Amino acid sequence: MSQLKIYDYHIHTLFSDDSQADPEAEIKNAIELGLSGMCFTDHNDFGYTRPDGSEHFTLDLKNYLETLLPLKEKYSDKIKVCVGLEQGLTVPAAELIENFDPDKKLDFIIGSTHVVDGIDPYFDVYWEDKTVKDGINRYFENIYDEVRAIDNFDIYGHLDYICRYIPDEKIKKDPRDHLPMDLISEILKIIIDKGKGIELNTAGIRRGLFANPCDRILNEYYRLGGEIITAGSDAHYPEHVGYDLKNAYKTLASTGFKYIAVFSDRKPEFVPIC
Numbered sequence: 001m002s003q004l005k006i007y008d009y010h011i012h013t014l015f016s017d018d019s020q021a022d023p024e025a026e027i028k029n030a031i032e033l034g035l036s037g038m039c040f041t042d043h044n045d046f047g048y049t050r051p052d053g054s055e056h057f058t059l060d061l062k063n064y065l066e067t068l069l070p071l072k073e074k075y076s077d078k079i080k081v082c083v084g085l086e087q088g089l090t091v092p093a094a095e096l097i098e099n100f101d102p103d104k105k106l107d108f109i110i111g112s113t114h115v116v117d118g119i120d121p122y123f124d125v126y127w128e129d130k131t132v133k134d135g136i137n138r139y140f141e142n143i144y145d146e147v148r149a150i151d152n153f154d155i156y157g158h159l160d161y162i163c164r165y166i167p168d169e170k171i172k173k174d175p176r177d178h179l180p181m182d183l184i185s186e187i188l189k190i191i192i193d194k195g196k197g198i199e200l201n202t203a204g205i206r207r208g209l210f211a212n213p214c215d216r217i218l219n220e221y222y223r224l225g226g227e228i229i230t231a232g233s234d235a236h237y238p239e240h241v242g243y244d245l246k247n248a249y250k251t252l253a254s255t256g257f258k259y260i261a262v263f264s265d266r267k268p269e270f271v272p273i274c
Helices: 023-033 061-076 091-099 131-148 161-165 169-173 183-195 215-223 245-255
Strands: 007-011 037-045 078-087 109-114 197-201 229-232 258-262 265-273
Touching: 007 078, 007 109, 007 161, 007 229, 007 258, 023 061, 037 061, 037 109, 061 078, 078 215, 078 258, 091 131, 131 161, 131 183, 161 169, 183 197, 183 215, 197 245, 229 245, 229 258, 245 258
Parallel strands: 007 037, 037 078, 078 109, 197 229
Antiparallel strands: 258 265
């Protein structure tokens, strides 16, 4: 594994409301770790509100690009630095999402679901009127609607994000038997048919859980012929850049994947992982 080229394609900075990370410090840490490349993917979620009604995760794209694009050039002789986005997908914001980054400055866009019926499953209030089964199913029903309605993304991020916040600790540690796999298969087929991919996100490992998506979804994606896949730490602190990505690459190789996708100018390049 030491000869592999490792790329971290999910990194947050102080431009995300849930991070205060200095992007240059994250680049320096990536270089020290020997990563071949990295991509900043700060949050933009149209209409994201917390239970108290406060709005969050609105990205200042102009300032974001003016800050990060010079760093891309500054460190180009040491590491491949790309500037992307984690776009929260919701059907009501479809038109705004489709028209985001009109000047096409971004290298990469992760599409993610953080909001289900107006609330992030991160918050306990999401689960108050739902069984675990209903909460999980509603999340994936949202994703199904989103992937049909929205095209302006390259890969779907942490596809089973909701599993991190299941209020039943036993199910949270192993939710595989509680996933609506028929619906998830349909979601994956749409993603594949649109020429898009998914990511393997290692943030769940830091939480004592598992990489997202879990092996059942990852295996299904591979079985259906999915080939485009990225890997990311979902770092919100410099010390989390590159977290457990070598093991993520091992997981992908053992599943059957032969390449990792690395995006520039919204186009994938395929780098061997085995």
